[in-house]
Amino acid sequence: MSGTSDAHSIVEPGPTSRRVASVVVIVYALVSMVPLAWIVMTGFKSPDTAIAYPPEVVFEPTLEGYVNLFTDRTRQTPEYMADLPPPETWYDELVRSRNMVITGPSRFFGRYKNSLIIGFGSTFLAVFLGTLAAYAFSRFRVPLKDDLLFFILSTRMFPPIAVAVPIYLMYRALGLSDSHFGMIILYTAVNLSLSVWLLKGFVDEIPREYEEAAMIDGYTRLQAFWKVVLPQMSAGIAATAIFCLIFAWNEYAFALLLTSGNAQTAPPFIPIIIGEGGLDWPAVAAGTTLFMLPVVIFTVILRRHLLRGITFGAVRR
Amino acid sequence: MAEIRLERLHKAFADFVAVDDVNLTVEAGQFFVLLGPSGCGKTTTLRMIAGLELPTSGTVRLDGQDVTSLRPAKRDIAFVFQLFALYPHMNVRRNIAYPLRSQGLPSAEIRRRVEETARILRIEHLLDQPIGRLAGGDRQRVALGRALVRHPKCFLMDEPLGTLDTAFRELMCEELRDLHDRLGATTVYVTHDQIEAIAMADRIAVMHKGVVLQVDPPAEIYHRPRSLFVAQFIGSPAMNFLDCEGRLGRGADQVRVAGTTAQVPALHEDAPQDRLVFGVRPEHVRLDDGAGLRGRVYGVEYMGSRQILTVDTEGGRLRVRAANTARAEIGDQVGLAFDPANVVLFDPESEAALESTLIGGAAHG
Numbered sequence: 001m002s003g004t005s006d007a008h009s010i011v012e013p014g015p016t017s018r019r020v021a022s023v024v025v026i027v028y029a030l031v032s033m034v035p036l037a038w039i040v041m042t043g044f045k046s047p048d049t050a051i052a053y054p055p056e057v058v059f060e061p062t063l064e065g066y067v068n069l070f071t072d073r074t075r076q077t078p079e080y081m082a083d084l085p086p087p088e089t090w091y092d093e094l095v096r097s098r099n100m101v102i103t104g105p106s107r108f109f110g111r112y113k114n115s116l117i118i119g120f121g122s123t124f125l126a127v128f129l130g131t132l133a134a135y136a137f138s139r140f141r142v143p144l145k146d147d148l149l150f151f152i153l154s155t156r157m158f159p160p161i162a163v164a165v166p167i168y169l170m171y172r173a174l175g176l177s178d179s180h181f182g183m184i185i186l187y188t189a190v191n192l193s194l195s196v197w198l199l200k201g202f203v204d205e206i207p208r209e210y211e212e213a214a215m216i217d218g219y220t221r222l223q224a225f226w227k228v229v230l231p232q233m234s235a236g237i238a239a240t241a242i243f244c245l246i247f248a249w250n251e252y253a254f255a256l257l258l259t260s261g262n263a264q265t266a267p268p269f270i271p272i273i274i275g276e277g278g279l280d281w282p283a284v285a286a287g288t289t290l291f292m293l294p295v296v297i298f299t300v301i302l303r304r305h306l307l308r309g310i311t312f313g314a315v316r317r
Numbered sequence: 318m319a320e321i322r323l324e325r326l327h328k329a330f331a332d333f334v335a336v337d338d339v340n341l342t343v344e345a346g347q348f349f350v351l352l353g354p355s356g357c358g359k360t361t362t363l364r365m366i367a368g369l370e371l372p373t374s375g376t377v378r379l380d381g382q383d384v385t386s387l388r389p390a391k392r393d394i395a396f397v398f399q400l401f402a403l404y405p406h407m408n409v410r411r412n413i414a415y416p417l418r419s420q421g422l423p424s425a426e427i428r429r430r431v432e433e434t435a436r437i438l439r440i441e442h443l444l445d446q447p448i449g450r451l452a453g454g455d456r457q458r459v460a461l462g463r464a465l466v467r468h469p470k471c472f473l474m475d476e477p478l479g480t481l482d483t484a485f486r487e488l489m490c491e492e493l494r495d496l497h498d499r500l501g502a503t504t505v506y507v508t509h510d511q512i513e514a515i516a517m518a519d520r521i522a523v524m525h526k527g528v529v530l531q532v533d534p535p536a537e538i539y540h541r542p543r544s545l546f547v548a549q550f551i552g553s554p555a556m557n558f559l560d561c562e563g564r565l566g567r568g569a570d571q572v573r574v575a576g577t578t579a580q581v582p583a584l585h586e587d588a589p590q591d592r593l594v595f596g597v598r599p600e601h602v603r604l605d606d607g608a609g610l611r612g613r614v615y616g617v618e619y620m621g622s623r624q625i626l627t628v629d630t631e632g633g634r635l636r637v638r639a640a641n642t643a644r645a646e647i648g649d650q651v652g653l654a655f656d657p658a659n660v661v662l663f664d665p666e667s668e669a670a671l672e673s674t675l676i677g678g679a680a681h682g
Binding site for chain 1: 389395405
């Protein structure tokens with residue numbers, strides 16, 4: 001630990017290894033950041049600079065992409081434009097400079113709201129059910145426990161999209177297609193196996209004595225679970241919630257297949273934002289930037305737990 | 318304060334019998350120790366008293382009331398766990414207060430009781446500390462505090478000193494016993510450590526393979542073991558066992574052992590067979606140059622206040638507790654004599670001690 005001494009334990013990495021490791025980590029971090037930075041940058045470019053070749057790294061930023069993302073617009077004749085009263089807002093002005101007028105808000109906001117409802121809704125359900133199931137598997141004598149756990153895990157052994165056709169037909173028959181509820185239970189079903197297995201590991205780490213002590217101290221099992229076990233599980237729950245949210249938030253294939261209007265999430269919507277003469281890249285990039293934010297914020301809030309949680313409780317106790 | 322009575326208590330896990338037909342009575346106010354090697358069923362027995370484990374059959378009575386299928390919370394008992402099971406997300410004060418909160422006491426009353434308990438255990442200065450920052454001994458005191466604060470009918474303790482270092486364990490032994498004497502609460506204490514058991518107990522029940530072998534005060538257990546297992550489990554260094562032969566009837570007081578004749582307490586029953594086991598504790602063997610039994614010193618362990626000699630004889634290897642002034646070196650030829658009043662004969666088949674002037678005939682339990 002001390003920076004002045006050269007002496008170090010043989011099991012601890014020496015200064016050279018440390019330096020090499022830092023360089024590798026920094027390079028890897030930069031490589032991972034470049035696409036993200038590019039997306040954020042593109043969101044502030046104009047449609048022309050976005051597709052300019054060679055790519056422009058230094059450019060004059062504009063909010064056109066964000067305005068286009070949130071609005072529907074039509075092109076008008078120069079005569080019509082000339083007859084209009086002066087623009088009321090900065091975004092009116094921006095749109096008019098392209099000989100267009102705003103006809104109304106775009107559907108992006110609604111899609112974004114769908115993503116929030118479905119993503120967080122299914123995450124909550126998967127973690128809630130997963131916590132209860134994990135506790136039961138860890139503490140109770142469940143008949144056929146090992147078989148059940150294997151069965152739960154086996155739902156992860158094929159890509160979820162492999163069952164797309166049966167699910168599509170089932171959803172159509174049940175009237176669940178393009179509904180929030182349908183998407184929430186679908187993502188919950190996919191995530192539940194992950195959540196049960198992850199959380200069971202965390203519950204196993206918590207000594208039974210805590211609950212037993214609470215039960216002797218005059219509490220019921222449910223109270224003991226709520227007041228003693230749950231606080232101990234917070235790291236595991238946070239880590240599991242992040243994994244579930246990332247899946248549900250980014251899921252594209254089912255969303256494309258099963259949703260079209262009412263419950264469509266942002267992933268199938270963002271790539272098809274059409275501008276003049278093709279895809280509106282700045283608007284797509286702006287949508288992607290905004291789309292990343294909730295997961296980033298959620299992860300940052302739970303980061304402290306996540307670091308502890310990903311080690312699977314290996315260092316606790 | 319309460320009397321605990323176990324009647325024909327039986328517990329099986331699948332095809333493993335953990336506790337086999339145990340009958341015990343712990344009198345009100347007693348410090349009762351369940352002693353045995355790991356896996357002997359002592360912890361399972363304790364957990365059945367607490368209600369953490371449901372017996373396969375049999376009855377648990379607290380003050381005469383059948384509580385066998387009562388929830389732990391309804392039994393008014395306190396349990397101290399080996400790993401303390403202090404809630405890590407609460408500080409010391411909240412840990413101790415936790416049992417009182419479930420009773421819905423007013424917070425002023427809770428505060429008063431917690432502080433009173435902390436005073437008894439001398440941990441007032443720790444009340445606002447988080448659990449994570451406490452040393453092992455302090456955690457132990459907090460765990461005791463959580464048990465004490467409720468003034469329960471009885472205390473159940475599962476190897477509560479098991480994780481402490483030796484010096485601290487001795488101190489806690491004294492403190493626990495002192496605490497018990499002041500509160501007078503019925504205590505059932507589980508341990509595999511015979512020294513702890515002998516130091517603290519009013520009565521000890523020695524368990525082995527799910528069966529209670531002997532229930533007696535510590536001195537009885539030590540001096541009058543009723544079975545081979547109790548004899549070898551209690552005492553450090555362990556009792557010496559030699560094979561001996563001879564047809565012994567009631568009243569016999571001599572046996573042939575290791576090529577010589579030794580005096581034993583007169584038998585109160587006929588020996589069931591010719592081959593017997595002759596048991597004598599190291600402190601009841603003395604160096605005696607005139608004795609008939611000769612042996613060669615194999616090892617010398619100097620223990621400060623005494624020394625333990627290991628001597629090879631014709632009948633086998635013997636441990637002798639000798640004064641620290643005794644001069645004996647490895648390879649020396651020595652004579653050994655037994656204290657005739659403290660020899661126990663065992664039937665190797667049933668492992669039971671033969672009744673004699675030392676081992677009384679009264680049934681125990």
